[in-house]
Amino acid sequence: MIGGPQGGGINSSAELYAKALLRGGLSVFANIELHSNIMGKHSYYRVTAAPVPIRSHVDPVHMLVALDEETLFGDAGERKHYPSHQGHLHQIATGGGVVYDADLKIPAERFERTDIRLHPVPYMEVLEQALTGIGRGGQGRKYVVMRNIVALGASIGLIGYDEELVIEVIRESFKGRKAEAAEMNAAALTAAAAYARSHFPARLERQLRPLPVEQRAQRLLIKGVQAVGIAKIKAGLGLQTYYPISPATDESVYLESKAPDFQMTVIQCEDEIASINMAVGAAHMGVRAATSTAGPGFSLMPEGLGFASITEAPGPVVFLWQRGGPSTGLPTRSEQADLQFALHPGHGDFPHIVIASGDIEEAFADSFESFNWADRYQVPVVVLLDKFLASSFWTIPPIDMSKLVVDRGALYQPTSPDTNGYRRHALTATGISPRALPGTPGGIFSTTSDEHDPQGHITEGVENRIAMMRKRMGKLDVIAREIPESFKFKLAGPKDAELTLISWGSTKGAILDALPALDGRRVNFLHVRLMKPFPAAEIGKILSAAKTTVLIEPNYTGQLGALIREQTGVQADHRVLKYDGRPFSRNEVVEGVEAVLAKNAKEWMVSHA
């Protein structure tokens, strides 16, 4: 773990390090915690690595790299009454080590820990050395930002990882005009590693080595926003609308950077009401349109979603990157608490699809298929994601795209330019009416957010109203029938388990990684993905067959639990909840499950750090 002030460079050193571990054939998981602040507040990055696949983080730290004092001891000083954290010193596992700036002159006693290794490194001195080594003596102050690389270098030296791999990555990330910077960073890294090895000869218990070259499989280090962005490009995204908001902005920024190459239009709107409505307008024209936002932005979209649904627009697809709520809440933290809102995002009864992705592969598949569903069923689709999935780096094998097909749904082919033949909202068996692409002779239609007849004109007639409600709502049954089970849920583990864990979204990784640790027990894990239309029959069957059930959710009310009970009547025996604005760690899952079972409690809250 590396911690320090925002803007202090922890991101780059953590990401360089993670990439270097990947190159060494290791499986890496890296996630960041930061404040809703631009500069100065405390932020920290966890990098977890193993020779076997991992998809989550753990709380105990084996190597803490501190760029400042607060990282060690917290900010209890800052405002007496309410410290925002206790520092990370106490999180270091016995036998673990800490790297910090010797210039801080922290007396060893202050650490109050004899079970860990202290590695004070004079950041500036080492930096100066390194710079001198490449003929830039005395320029340390100018390059003070590079302290983060010094700190990284020292830790690399201590865990015994191959620094060449790090330097390779550094060189790649500082190219062209920045080549010089690459060399300075490389020098700093090497110097720091050397310093660490020479001053702290005793090796750390936990050493981290690259795999032998021949064992290094081809893998990617990818964030949720990248997976979603690439899937949308693949699916044929035409228009992306957005209004800046964390954690969603990064996805739009990613698409923006690729827009010229892939002939897309990405537009920053004046607000989320404009974002959703522009997307609805574009969808009606036949373009695959999407908008990305977080809870506060989604709270401005009910109006637009109802409009899209009643006018049977083919979309848009709304990517809802959840964050800590309610209201402005915790803008840069993680939570999965927008499910119930996403299920009822407006007044009246109208059809839409809600799917929640659990990991990179699901986010990719859901993002791609959503556009097919929007076109095919002419409904808006909400893809639920979150800050943890958005900003964490996951290690995955290359994604198989060979089976991906694009389905634009039923299009109207005018037989004659005579417009009167066409009914945009024609009543059909499936409730789906072939859509004309505006601009087509003979396809002329108008439609409205008012109740309308098959031609799209306003009518308040009773028979028509009933027919239209049945047409629109009936589509949900068609959707439920046609979406393959693989998109609805996954049951991992033995069918006849004695313990069934239930969860959704990005908590998936921590739970899967925790299963082996729930020692002895015969346990399986039901991960629910399609939230509307809900696979009630299938889920109901699984849960009524289950012996003991534990619901695991990162929100206060257990929103999936409520949905499951509403749809199946089944209530989980126990609930493990977390609502501190931080994602579940692997050990928190284990701890929570063990606790509810041991205490036979209805509910248990977990929160580390």
Place this chain on the structure above:
Amino acid sequence: MIGGPQGGGINSSAELYAKALLRGGLSVFANIELHSNIMGKHSYYRVTAAPVPIRSHVDPVHMLVALDEETLFGDAGERKHYPSHQGHLHQIATGGGVVYDADLKIPAERFERTDIRLHPVPYMEVLEQALTGIGRGGQGRKYVVMRNIVALGASIGLIGYDEELVIEVIRESFKGRKAEAAEMNAAALTAAAAYARSHFPARLERQLRPLPVEQRAQRLLIKGVQAVGIAKIKAGLGLQTYYPISPATDESVYLESKAPDFQMTVIQCEDEIASINMAVGAAHMGVRAATSTAGPGFSLMPEGLGFASITEAPGPVVFLWQRGGPSTGLPTRSEQADLQFALHPGHGDFPHIVIASGDIEEAFADSFESFNWADRYQVPVVVLLDKFLASSFWTIPPIDMSKLVVDRGALYQPTSPDTNGYRRHALTATGISPRALPGTPGGIFSTTSDEHDPQGHITEGVENRIAMMRKRMGKLDVIAREIPESFKFKLAGPKDAELTLISWGSTKGAILDALPALDGRRVNFLHVRLMKPFPAAEIGKILSAAKTTVLIEPNYTGQLGALIREQTGVQADHRVLKYDGRPFSRNEVVEGVEAVLAKNAKEWMVSHA
């Protein structure tokens, strides 16, 4: 029933008539159906009366008064493809009668009904006569609008009601400068009644007579918007914000007309986002603030509701007058389909109260108490109402206000002007923190929509986050404990019924009136009112004890049914739904219940007219 083009005067004649019936000691129920259009489209008004209390309408019509031809035969002509209605001729009960304009020269065969009485009345001719009678000969064209009074007069003559009572009401409603108009209308009414009696001597089977004077109890004829408006005035409403939208506007217009007398501020905002946020700002200042809207406006309020809730504002109270959805939908029609949205009106988990009133008395009580709850628990409150309740006239005895008390909740009394002592969001046992009224020395606080510490300042600390989530959400338990059961639900009829009907909101009246007609069966009726926090234990107990349950809702998905199952696990055996944008009539309730039971169907849809 009186029908005709919008702007044609059916409202005034129907309302004059209803008032006259009330004065005659009868119990009256009057409801209107109209188009979202200003002039010309078809509208009709039902006036139902009986010597015994009634709170609903029935579909069969005993006297149809037609101001135009469309009222009889519908508009199938207007746009070939999709007629908006079939006219009301077919709704006339056998033995019933119809009054229409003889000048329409409709051949008797065209009525295709030999079982009803036809009363062609030459509206203009009668009007001319009447005007001549008061020295205004030849001015008929000028007063053509009075044809509605002529039609009314004729029907009064035919049903044999006391026209003096009508004239009394006419005189009251045309006062001062309008006195002249009163006399003209009175003359027209008398002339028409006389014409009817002389030309159609054969009396109608169904005659309507006033009760003997001594039997006429003191009663009111009141609409939902009036009941709510008066309750808010009584409760101490300070600021009402609104943006025009049917069916909510009438409530604000009512308050606006009373504002000067009662020292209130009623402000028309630029949109509903402004409406809710102005109200939140005012609530924080200590003023009792409310906003009134319909579904489309409420779809713009999630953001403001979350803001009010996380900042623990004492309110506002949001009056949500439901209408036909989704989206713009059916602006002037009735539906109860905003419940699920009102329960989850924003992202994240936050506390608020949702209560749905079933009739005038409940609307009055809920409107009054909501302000106490908002102040006491510092949460926003949503009162669910609908178009049917808003615009229908109900007959009620005077409301007992002797037990109404105002509760402002815990207020902070500064002990010293030293501001640092005060914690606006102090952590207390109940989760409720005494609030200071801005302007008070020593009460200074600031608060924010970001997660905050007890002082209201931003902090992202984990311990504080957990404490604040528990504080806010914990208030829901306190609320559930403290709100009296009488506000939670009502169980009408025998505890040990063999059939239990379940419903909510304004459908209450039709169901209560229908109970006697569900002949033979031992039936009771559970009317649910407090939706959040939901009285799960009590409702669960009642329903698990129930033998056969029938859920009755005017929406497509059975939204209360979903809530009940989510909260109690109990699913109703049968569902009677109606989603044609019209309220349940008494006979539709009977028909629906008989049908699901007879066919043992899971679901049955009813729709008359």
Place this chain on the structure above:
Amino acid sequence: MPDAVADAPRKFTLQDYKTDVHVDWCPGCGDFGILSSIQQALLQLQIPPYKIAMISGIGCSGKTPHYIDTYGLHTLHGRALPVATGVKLANHELTVVAVGGDGDGYGIGAGYFLNTGRRNLDFTYIVFNNGVYGLTKGQASPTLRKGLKTKSMPEASIQEGINPIAVALGAGYTWIGRGYALDVKTLVPLITQAIRHKGTAFLDVYQTCPVYNDIRTKEWYAGEDIGRPRLRRLDSEADWDPVVKDPDDPDEIVAKKVRALQASYETADRLAVGLFYKVELPTYDDQLAAKVPALKDHPLVDLPVFQRDVTPLFKELE
């Protein structure tokens, strides 16, 4: 029909721009004048109906698209502009005309009115300015002046009406005009110019609402009380020159905007109609095409975007 139409090529007839939908506005409503002016303008321009998209908000005015036989989206209250923007971005080959009421555009839609002006996408926005919220029964709209009370208002308005022309100037609209619903002869050419203009054209149209606005009536505009018409036609003034000659000359732009602002203020008995301001600047469409050259020849909806090759994107992540 003005003569202009007679001379126009007869390919499409007025009938081609009309639907069989019953028009449910009140008798004598000014909306009829605007509706027929739009239809006549489209006729004069001979734009194929299937190449037109009419986008409206909610209100009496919002019903317009149902009466014009082109593609139409009758959207949400106050959202006509964002939807129209999405429509144009998706298919810039369509002639897009957004219409809506003054409450729709300057009240709930004010934020979009302002921000749409900044983009200069090539479409037209026509506001039916009747001073009231018609469809909700006559409350004051944002253009109603302070102190005025229309018949269905309990009391006179205590907030000032906005000056839409002034706001449009501040927002950056590149074509700004005003018309009068009952003067079809001058309204038709204004609409044709607005549609022809490359960039976002904003046209505010004074519209009578005989049912609720009993102040600005037909007679009031005609100035029957003051013996002369209240409407002053800008183009009838010799020295009126609202068109910026050199878009790169900030001084000319400011000068023309300042004159437009001056002309836009209403006095009790003088209201200006006509073209207030026009400047030719690169449209948003042009600038998008500069980033994605394919957009020069094809609308976004026609680009070959499906199953794009994303392998290079994955490569970046190894």
Place this chain on the structure above:
Amino acid sequence: MPDAVADAPRKFTLQDYKTDVHVDWCPGCGDFGILSSIQQALLQLQIPPYKIAMISGIGCSGKTPHYIDTYGLHTLHGRALPVATGVKLANHELTVVAVGGDGDGYGIGAGYFLNTGRRNLDFTYIVFNNGVYGLTKGQASPTLRKGLKTKSMPEASIQEGINPIAVALGAGYTWIGRGYALDVKTLVPLITQAIRHKGTAFLDVYQTCPVYNDIRTKEWYAGEDIGRPRLRRLDSEADWDPVVKDPDDPDEIVAKKVRALQASYETADRLAVGLFYKVELPTYDDQLAAKVPALKDHPLVDLPVFQRDVTPLFKELE
């Protein structure tokens, strides 16, 4: 502190307007200048802290109320004005100051910026105009001019920036000014005037964002590249007279508005700061008091409104 303060009565000290909350803006952020200017203005006016309500939107700028020891509501993104309006309506004895960013006020909040100008409630609105969305990492804000690209933007903006002063003139604000965050000496008096003004005062403040706006830097405003300051002080111009003498004279109003508009347009090397326009018109508060006389002497929150006698209302329904 400017001398003015020294002369002011010493009842409340600067400390009284400060909290112990850690200010988490970036080093060198222009917001520091605005914060201390507001505190100094309040000090000069000697308004008791408990009689002040600071209302803010969301953004770096939105954090301001936490740093000023008065009542404060740090609301939602773009909603500072509606909340401030509700606050003032509820208690007009409070001095209400709304603050927010340029994205907050002119982007998502544009509709409220426009419609608030129409009411003329007696409060002050200060916009921190830094040309970027600071807290979301530097995207273009609505004031960023077309063609400009700040460092965290992938490409230059292709939409025009709005002219807030011009929009404010169209919206009807009765006091319109502009300041510069790093010129506290002139900013303080502008803020005191704005707060003293009876009616809605709108003050746009050019603010440097050293982290994301690398175009309009401290040096740029100082005009280091052109050898003279870019900022032009209106009050330093002899013939500058932005105050309307006769509010009943429409011609003077229009003339003054037109001059204000003229002065408001920025050129590459000239930006005006100071008071652009001021007129004394009846406030919304005054007009409400005309309807409810009790409001003359008491704020709404103090009126005896509970358990009103509603029997007459029921009588009407018998």
